[in-house]
Amino acid sequence: MARLVKLYSQVDNAKKQYFIRNRIAEENRQKENEAAVRIQSWFRGCQVRAYLSHLHKNATLIQKIWRGFTARVLFRQRVKTAYFIMKMNFYNKMAVKIQQRWRGYYVRKYVHNYYARKRYLEGLTRKNEHIRRDLEEFAELQRNERERIIQEKEEQGKTIQAQRLHFLLSTKQCPGVFNSPFREEPDEMELRLRKVKPLLARSAPKERKTPNIIPDLSNLMPNRERLPPIHKKPQGPFRPALEVQQQRQRPLEPSLRVATSITALEEAREELKRQEWRTRVIDQTFLPFLKTSQNKRCEGLMHTSTPFEQVAYGTKHFREEHEEYLQGKKPFKTVFTTCHVFDKFGRLYSNAGNIV
Amino acid sequence: MSQRQVLQVFEQYQKARTQFVQTVADLASRPQNTEALQNAGVMSLLRPLLLDAVPTIQQTAALALGRLANYNDDLAEAVVKGDILPQLVYSLAEQNRFYKKAAAFVLRAVAKHSPELAQAVVDCGALDALVVSLEEFDPGVKEAAAWAISYIARHNAQLSQAVVDAGVVPLLVLCIQEPEIALKRVAASALSDIAKHSPELSQTVVDTGAIAHLAQMILNPDAKLKRQVFSALSQIAKHSVDVAEMVVEAEIFPAALVCLKDPDEYVRKNVATLIREITKHTPELSQIIVNMGGVAAVIDYLGDSKGNVRLPGIMMLGYVAAHSENLAMAVIVSKGVPQLAICLEEEQDDHLKAVTAWAFGQIGRHTPEHARAVAVANAFPKLLNLYLDTESSEDLQVKAKKALKSILQKCTYLPALEPLLYEAPSNILKHVICQFSKVLPHDSKARRLFVTSGGLKKVQEIKAEPGSAIQEYINAINSCYPEEIVRYYSPGYSETLLERIESYQPV
Numbered sequence: 036m037a038r039l040v041k042l043y044s045q046v047d048n049a050k051k052q053y054f055i056r057n058r059i060a061e062e063n064r065q066k067e068n069e070a071a072v073r074i075q076s077w078f079r080g081c082q083v084r085a086y087l088s089h090l091h092k093n094a095t096l097i098q099k100i101w102r103g104f105t106a107r108v109l110f111r112q113r114v115k116t117a118y119f120i121m122k123m124n125f126y127n128k129m130a131v132k133i134q135q136r137w138r139g140y141y142v143r144k145y146v147h148n149y150y151a152r153k154r155y156l157e158g159l160t161r162k163n164e165h166i167r168r169d170l171e172e173f174a175e176l177q178r179n180e181r182e183r184i185i186q187e188k189e190e191q192g193k194t195i196q197a198q199r200l201h202f203l204l205s206t207k208q209c210p211g212v213f214n215s216p217f218r219e220e221p222d223e224m225e226l227r228l229r230k231v232k233p234l235l236a237r238s239a240p241k242e243r244k245t246p247n248i249i250p251d252l253s254n255l256m257p258n259r260e261r262l263p264p265i266h267k268k269p270q271g272p273f274r275p276a277l278e279v280q281q282q283r284q285r286p287l288e289p290s291l292r293v294a295t296s297i298t299a300l301e302e303a304r305e306e307l308k309r310q311e312w313r314t315r316v317i318d319q320t321f322l323p324f325l326k327t328s329q330n331k332r333c334e335g336l337m338h339t340s341t342p343f344e345q346v347a348y349g350t351k352h353f354r355e356e357h358e359e360y361l362q363g364k365k366p367f368k369t370v371f372t373t374c375h376v377f378d379k380f381g382r383l384y385s386n387a388g389n390i391v
Numbered sequence: 392m393s394q395r396q397v398l399q400v401f402e403q404y405q406k407a408r409t410q411f412v413q414t415v416a417d418l419a420s421r422p423q424n425t426e427a428l429q430n431a432g433v434m435s436l437l438r439p440l441l442l443d444a445v446p447t448i449q450q451t452a453a454l455a456l457g458r459l460a461n462y463n464d465d466l467a468e469a470v471v472k473g474d475i476l477p478q479l480v481y482s483l484a485e486q487n488r489f490y491k492k493a494a495a496f497v498l499r500a501v502a503k504h505s506p507e508l509a510q511a512v513v514d515c516g517a518l519d520a521l522v523v524s525l526e527e528f529d530p531g532v533k534e535a536a537a538w539a540i541s542y543i544a545r546h547n548a549q550l551s552q553a554v555v556d557a558g559v560v561p562l563l564v565l566c567i568q569e570p571e572i573a574l575k576r577v578a579a580s581a582l583s584d585i586a587k588h589s590p591e592l593s594q595t596v597v598d599t600g601a602i603a604h605l606a607q608m609i610l611n612p613d614a615k616l617k618r619q620v621f622s623a624l625s626q627i628a629k630h631s632v633d634v635a636e637m638v639v640e641a642e643i644f645p646a647a648l649v650c651l652k653d654p655d656e657y658v659r660k661n662v663a664t665l666i667r668e669i670t671k672h673t674p675e676l677s678q679i680i681v682n683m684g685g686v687a688a689v690i691d692y693l694g695d696s697k698g699n700v701r702l703p704g705i706m707m708l709g710y711v712a713a714h715s716e717n718l719a720m721a722v723i724v725s726k727g728v729p730q731l732a733i734c735l736e737e738e739q740d741d742h743l744k745a746v747t748a749w750a751f752g753q754i755g756r757h758t759p760e761h762a763r764a765v766a767v768a769n770a771f772p773k774l775l776n777l778y779l780d781t782e783s784s785e786d787l788q789v790k791a792k793k794a795l796k797s798i799l800q801k802c803t804y805l806p807a808l809e810p811l812l813y814e815a816p817s818n819i820l821k822h823v824i825c826q827f828s829k830v831l832p833h834d835s836k837a838r839r840l841f842v843t844s845g846g847l848k849k850v851q852e853i854k855a856e857p858g859s860a861i862q863e864y865i866n867a868i869n870s871c872y873p874e875e876i877v878r879y880y881s882p883g884y885s886e887t888l889l890e891r892i893e894s895y896q897p898v
Contacts, residue, residue: 152717152720155717156720156721156724159681159682159721159724159725160724160725162682162683162684162687163684163686163687163724163725164687165684166648166683166684166687166688167684167687167688167691170648170649170651170652170688170691171652173649173652174652177652177654178654181654
């Protein structure tokens with residue numbers, strides 16, 4: 036009991052104590068809470084930082100390795116390309132060298148061959164000289180021809196002059212104008228006068244009628260029977276008038292070829308046939324037996340006793356006759372061609388039977 | 392009695408008409424009478440006479456009209472305005488050959504003056520009538536008709552197209568084959584007039600086979616015919632390569648060259664024109680001509696002729712040389728350059744000189760060798776004179792300058808270049824000095840010669856703007872020589888020497 040009493044005595048104290056303690060606890064609680072938060076924050080901070088730094092370290096590692104890898108790849112590639120370019124340059128240089136040689140050779144051989152060109156130019160000069168000489172010769176020839184023609188004309192003119200002046204020819208008795216006795220030799224004209232014959236004396240030219248005096252009567256009398264004049268003045272030795280008249284009035288004489296029809300032969304045959312038909316006595320002619328000619332055999336030769344006989348080909352006939360080949364073919368037509376030289380021979384104004 | 396009297400009146404009237412027409416025709420044959428005749432109203436009097444009952448009077452009236460219309464275009468216009476053409480065209484189809492000839496003459500005289508008058512002739516349907524008379528038997532009528540057609544066709548492409556459309560060309564080709572020289576001549580000239588306008592027209596002429604017939608006549612002795620034939624061939628060949636090749640294939644060539652020696656200068660000129668028209672197309676055609684010696688023949692022909700006749704020959708040389716350096720060398724080898732130099736010397740006309748300068752340019756512009764050939768012929772001073780001469784025409788100056796420039800750019804023949812140093816203006820001098828600057832570094836003899844002949848001194852005297860091309864060339868020349876020499880030859884060197892004497896202090 037005592038104990039209980041003791042306990043009771045202590046209850047108040049305990050209560051007081053309890054309140055005090057509660058109060059103190061209340062008082063410190065804020066502080067403690069803050070302290071706890073602080074500690075927690077620090078710790079958490081440390082923890083997160085440690086984690087982050089760990090992550091960073093790892094990321095750097097990865098990056099380092101990756102970058103190193105790619106850079107190595109890139110480098111290798113660059114080396115390759117550089118090597119390739121170097122090679123290409125070398126090859127190009129060599130190709131240029133080869134092309135140089137080939138092109139030089141090719142051009143010198145085919146495109147601009149110096150010797151060929153030289154030869155060509157030499158050939159050209161030769162050709163030019165040739166052409167020049169030819170043209171010169173040709174021009175010379177032409178010039179000579181022209182001069183000759185001019186000279187001939189002059190000569191002709193002089194001859195005509197001489198013919199006109201023929202009366203000035205000197206005679207035995209008196210010398211002519213061109214044959215002066217005071218000169219050593221006669222004039223050139225004198226010699227010419229001796230050579231030529233005088234012109235025939237012509238009667239004085241008739242007064243020509245002006246054409247407008249004759250009225251044009253052609254539309255009044257259209258069909259006058261008048262032969263046209265051949266020449267203005269008559270010429271030459273003439274045949275007798277009667278013959279000429281006959282010649283001019285001669286009727287048309289066509290040549291045999293023109294006069295004959297092209298079917299004349301057939302017509303003549305027809306005519307013959309018709310005549311025969313008209314005049315024949317029996318209608319059915321007597322023909323020899325058809326087979327006789329076939330059955331006939333060649334006689335043996337007189338002086339031989341061989342069974343071989345003479346062949347008919349070459350002695351009796353000359354041609355194999357195959358009638359079947361000739362069926363449906365027309366026989367040749369004979370056309371008369373005439374030699375018209377003789378049609379008019381001696382009937383025209385002609386020398387030796389020439390056609391005029 | 393009375394019938395005779397009546398007839399007498401008619402006879403008198405007819406006589407009077409005939410006399411009138413004949414007198415007018417005679418008077419019309421002299422040009423000084425035309426004005427008086429026109430003033431007297433001859434047109435209105437001649438017109439009814441064209442319809443006269445008597446054929447002689449009709450013909451003579453047409454003849455008089457033709458003569459009048461031939462002199463000047465006023466009278467020709469009067470003929471057109473007087474409505475005379477339809478009558479003529481109508482009767483061209485109807486009447487006899489003498490009248491046809493006279494009517495064709497009138498048409499020709501009218502059409503000759505201007506394209507408008509020719510068009511008027513075409514408009515009144517003359518072409519069909521002329522075509523009909525081309526088919527006539529009489530060569531005189533054909534000749535007159537062909538002549539009229541030629542005069543119509545020569546004005547412009549339209550008119551000659553009209554002529555072609557009328558179907559004239561085959562008939563003209565037939566006319567060429569006739570034996571009469573005069574007809575051949577006129578037909579060839581008509582073909583030439585038709586073909587000259589356009590490629591199509593010349594193709595039409597070619598299609599009728601004219602070339603072969605024309606080619607047959609080139610050795611005809613008649614000079615006038617040859618003129619027309621060559622003119623026709625050249626007019627045909629000038630338009631296109633194909634036709635030119637056809638002309639060459641007609642095998643005219645060695646024969647045509649012979650005609651370059653013809654006594655008639657127009658024949659020569661037309662042959663040269665033909666060759667020019669052929670060579671101008673392609674290098675191959677030029678090569679053909681060169682290979683058969685055409686260039687030599689043309690050069691000889693240049694030596695034989697004078698004046699305008701030379702023109703096509705010179706142009707031909709230029710065209711040939713322009714195609715390739717081989718051909719230019721062929722011209723040089725054929726001694727063309729001295730001949731051209733002679734032409735440049737002798738000729739007075741500006742256009743001939745211009746053409747010659749052009750030809751020189753074409754020959755010399757290929758390689759140094761070509762330029763040297765031109766330089767040796769002493770062409771530079773002449774070209775320079777032409778360029779500097781104030782009396783030369785603008786065209787000539789331009790051509791001479793171009794030629795000089797193109798030759799100088801290739802020339803390495805220094806003796807010919809040196810005189811130019813003293814005479815040439817700066818725009819030519821530039822090229823001359825450029826050539827020196829190219830040659831001197833590589834040629835020691837030339838360097839020495841350049842100093843002794845005073846060229847270096849002249850070069851130092853040139854005042855060039857610093858930085859310009861000419862200054863660069865001068866520097867290049869100077870760098871070929873030691874510095875003292877350059878200074879010795881520069882102007883004002885003696886003064887600097889004297890100054891040095893003054894400033895020199897004897898010790």
